Amino acid sequence: MSFRFVHAADFHLDSPFTGVRETEPQVAEILRRATFTAYQRVIALCIERGVDALLVAGDIFDGADRSLAAQIQFVRGLERLNDAGIRAFICHGNHDPLDGWGARLKMPSNVHQFGESAEAVPVDPRVPSGPVVCGISYPTRExxxxxxxxxxxxxxxxxxxxxxxxxxxxxxxxEAYAPCSLEDLVATGYDYWALGHVHTRAIVRDQAPLVVYPGNTQGRHPNERGPRGVYVVDVDDHGAISPEFVAVDAVRWEQLDVQIDGIEDDSALFSRLDGRVEDLLHQTDERHLVYRISLRGRGPVHGSIARPGTLDGLVGQLNEVWGTRHPFAFCGGILDQTRFELDRDALRQGTDFIGDFLALTDEVSRDEGLAAALQQELAPLYDSTRARKYFDGSLPPTDDLRALVAAAEDIALALLVDDEVGG
Ligand SMILES: [Mn+2]
Known part of the structure; x- marks a missing residue:
């Protein structure tokens, strides 16, 4: 018989956002509610897709004895499933073990909460050959x-x-909670392992038994970037299983890497950032966005970026434009990894080591004989079986060799010049 369920984990209801300072009050409110909003979307998705069951693989709550609001809202969502005739199976993890009072809730009748010894529970007790869910909860955190x-x-x-x-x-x-190996899971002969704990989603194994982490439903800090959600899993009449990821996050964390090369002044820099934020918002299908920017590369704006107050000013301007819209894009900070601009011609004229070095790379690109000699020198490296795995294959032809030399020049120059000038 065919069967459909939603596999979710790590709601971490009511956990605070970190990595965002002073926000607008309306932004702060949306961030505060984000884990709840994501959870409500999971419930809505279950109803919309007409699933048979919701499976939750632990860490529903963020702290073992923290938020009453989280518990009330959690049960309210399960009641909505109950009204829709959808079952729910819950196990508890290290953040919400059975000995925390958060795990002792009065549940509606559609819910099965696994205890401290593993058991097999039929999804529908009226169907003797129907699917079963086997689970266990952590009696205690450790x-x-x-x-x-x-x-x-x-x-x-x-x-x-x-x-x-x-x-x-x-x-x-x-953390190594309830550690086991993939082989251990495969050896059970089950059809699907609905896991929780790892917050980055992953299909660890894509054939029976499928082994899946859906990840958390809402990113809560700058390192939990990108879409967050659940898997809607279909099991067909022949037992074939197909998981489909569906994002449910209310606010998305992103990281923007912006190169400053070629940007002439502060206002051009702002336009570049402004455009990138707009693009990012288009890609997140009407979701709120919290992002950080990392500025990289070399260019004339390096000096002004390095001046105290510039980055805060840019953050302020961006948030004035994008931080108060709906959906908002809120900048959590800008990291400066830029370097001063290099004047290659001036360095080339120098009589020091750098000048000599640049003269040599110029010569390689001009002199066929020297290029051929370099190619010969490199051949043993490309022929080496140990080195080959780092290369795509055979020695590059002369033109590509010049590109290789140009790339090497960039790297060497960055090391040499920054060392000398301390940029
Ligand atoms: Mn977790």
Whole structure:
């Protein structure tokens, strides 16, 4: 029988935004509500798509005993599902373990909350051969060993979905809660592992059993960039499974890298930034945006960027234009990684090492013989089996070699000149 569910995780309801200073009051309010808005979109999506069940793989709440508002709103969403005849399966993770009072809520009758020992629960008890969800909750925050050994064996002929908050394959940047390996998950023979914990979405394995992290539903700081959402998962009559990612985030974090090369003055710089923000807003389909800018490259505006107050001034101007619209694009800060502009001709005229170096690269681009000699020198590197994996293949032809030399010149010059001038 076919079956459709939404796989969500890591709502972190009511968790604060970090990385944004002084915002407009209306922006602050939208940020404050963002995790709730995203959650409400998950509920709306379940109803819209007519799913059979919502599966939530832990970290519903941000703190084990924090926000009453989060708990009330969470239950209210589940009640909407109950009214629509949609079941919900919930397990708790390290942020909201069973021993935190946040996990002891009065749930509507459509909800199954997994306890501290794993069990298999049919999605619809009236259908004996229908799909089952197997899950477990963290009794307490510190679950440092695998929870898999307690999971029931797959029932033959029934689509089986595992629901677990865990770090699979020692994912870096995430704490090792309930660690297990991908092989351990595969060995269960289940059809789909609905995981939570890792906040960046990933289809870890795309064939049975599928192993999926949907990521969190709302980015909450500058490192949780890009679309955030859930998977709508379809299981067809033959048991084939297809997950579709759907973004539900209310506010999106982005990073803009802007090159200053060729930008003549401050007003041209502002227009460039202004245009990039506009483009970014177009790409986020009517979502609010919080972004940071990183300025890079070399150019005449480096000096003015480096003056105290310039960056704050740019942030202020951008926020005046884009920060009060609906949807808004709010700049959380600008990072200066620019360097002073190089005057290659002047450096080339010098009688120092840099002057000699530039004379040499000029000669390579002029002198066929020298280019050929360089090519010969490079051949062993390109022929080496160990080095080859870093290159695309065979030695570049003369023209490409010149491009290679020009790129090398840029790198060397940056190192040499900045060292000397301290730019
Ligand atoms: Mn989490």
């Amino acid at each position: 679950m440092r060993s695998s929870l898999l050994p307690g999971f029931p064996a797959r029932e033959p002929g029934r689509v089986t979905i595992g629901l677990l908050h865990a770090n699979v394959g020692a994912s870096t940047g995430h």
